[in-house]
Amino acid sequence: MIRTLTLGTLLVSLTLAGQVMAAPAANLDQLLNLVKQGKTAEAKENSAREARFRSEKSNQASILAQAKQDLVTEEKRSVELETQFEKQELETAALQEALNKRLGSLKELFGVLQQAAGDTTGQFETSIISSQFENRGDYLTKLAKKMGTSSELASIEEIERLWFELQREMTESGNVVKFNHSVIDATGQEKESEVIRVGTFNLVADGKYLKYDSDTGKIAELIRQPSARFVETAEAMTNAAPGQLVEFGLDPSRGTLLSALIKEPNVKERVEQGGLVGFIIIGVGIISMLIALERIITLSLTRAKVRAQTKSTTASLSNPLGRVLSVYQNNPKLDPDTLELKLAEAIIKEKPRLERFIPLLKIIAVAAPLLGLLGTVIGMIVTFQSITLFGTGDPKLMAGGISQALITTVLGLLVALPTLFFHSISNSIAKNVLHILEEQSAGVIAERMEQEKDNDVRAA
Structure with missing residues (x-):
């Protein structure tokens, strides 16, 4: 009965010289021979590995010695760099102290300049005066960033430029001027129009109130105008001759009150x-x-x-x-x-x-x-x-x-x-x-x- 079972087809996987071989065994004798052959091949392979390890042992020792020598060299270099860093740190502190003594009250001045440049940048971005004088806030942004992120000081020309921009903002806030600019009407069409700027408060063109978008730099007509009595003052401002005094509906909040007036429902909406x-x-x-x-x-x-x-x-x-x-x-x-x-x-x-x-x-x-x-x-x-x-x-x-x-x-x-x-x-x-x-x-x-x-x- 046992003989009958072992006469079936057998597949034995043998490892020979690092490769996997498959051989059929018809009986137990052949299976035994295959096992012996596998053992002989493994013994030969192990002997080859031992010989290869002995030959490389001397090389590993030399590599280890070189690594130890490099470690000693780098440790010595590290000590030298630490000494040099401490020396340079002391020199930097001395130079910084000397710079502070030489600057004196100018250091506070540059701090005020940096703060003024940063605050003025935000004010200029939302001011309607920027619709007439475009990109004037870029200079202030660069100045504030320069004085804030580096130790570089502002030059006299840069200080005078900041002074000029602040003075121009104050002067223009009290002027009523006309200038040509593209205006987007209520239908979305863009056209060139004569825009009237009333200080820093309102923009008017063709008898209608306008708004200035600081993100895009565009001037657009309000989709919905305030009540007729305010629109009449805008028309009077548009048609006024140079030097003529006219009544005008001024928004001292620079847009807040005008936005509230626009949202106020008219008679038709109230009835509805x-x-x-x-x-x-x-x-x-x-x-x-x-x-x-x-x-x-x-x-x-x-x-x-x-x-x-x-x-x-x-x-x-x-x-x-x-x-x-x-x-x-x-x-x-x-x-x-x-x-x-x-x-x-x-x-x-x-x-x-x-x-x-x-x-x-x-x-x-x-x-x-x-x-x-x-x-x-x-x-x-x-x-x-x-x-x-x-x-x-x-x-x-x-x-x-x-x-x-x-x-x-x-x-x-x-x-x-x-x-x-x-x-x-x-x-x-x-x-x-x-x-x-x-x-x-x-x-x-x-x-x-x-x-x-x-x-x-x-x-x-």
Whole structure:
């Protein structure tokens, strides 16, 4: 059974002369021979290695001796270099002390120059004067870096240049000058324009405010201009003759106030903040203004015709008083009581025409504040919803609801107050006309009663 298993194909890996060889063994005898051959080859290889090591042993000893000699040499050199370093360090300290004594107060001066150059560089980079005098901050940057990173001192020419730049900044801050420069308009197009620089505060061109970008050195027109009253001063500055005094909207904060004015919403944006309720209030207000104007104009013309009728003896059907008096003239034989009823009926017929739409004005005057209150409630609901979703960390999230709440209230009051005023005027004119009709009617009745009384006396 064992013989049968060992007759299978066997693959033995033998290491012979540093190489891996594979040989098949058909039986145990052949396997034993292969093992013996491997041992013989390993023994020969080991003998060759020992011989090679003995031959190189002398070379290793010489290399070790040379390394020890180099170590002694480098240690000696290290000691010499340390001695030389200490000597030079003492000489450097002595020279530095001598330099400090010679500099004296100049050392403080150079420190102040370095600080002034560094501070002025930042100021020049953001100053609009740099739009006219470009790249003037490069010199100061180099001067500050030179005095800060090296022991090199500033020359007299460099000190005078710093003095000149500071003096020019102070002088130009009080001048209003014109210069040509490329300007980027609101559409993104770049064109050459005459720019007016007002000190260190504002830039103006073509009647519009400009801004200076210190990073790119470009001058651009503000995408959105401030209110009209400031733009008018910019136009006056553009069109002013040399030496002419004009009013100008100056920004003493050098851009901060102007940025705030630009963000201020105009009338259209404020109305839009009111939302749907705001537009409804405005619509109601427009209707009330149209009705009020129609009533005031119509009633004023009617009153003028009525007053003219009081001075005429002929009744005209083009005015209420003429139509009332025509009843008297058309019924000359009626008794006073019947005539009084006829005149009262005529006056009642004229009253709806005179008081037309006046009650509607009163309703609008009452309803407008209620609509404003409705918008206020809706705005507060929006605000509380924003607080519920996002918290109170960012006030801008609540600004929309608060704006709607306040704007609708304002719109409601702005509609109600004039409407109430116009209602009062219209109502007073209508009552004045009715009073004239009643007065004239009473006079006509009194005249008829006197006529009948005279007739009775004559008949008696």
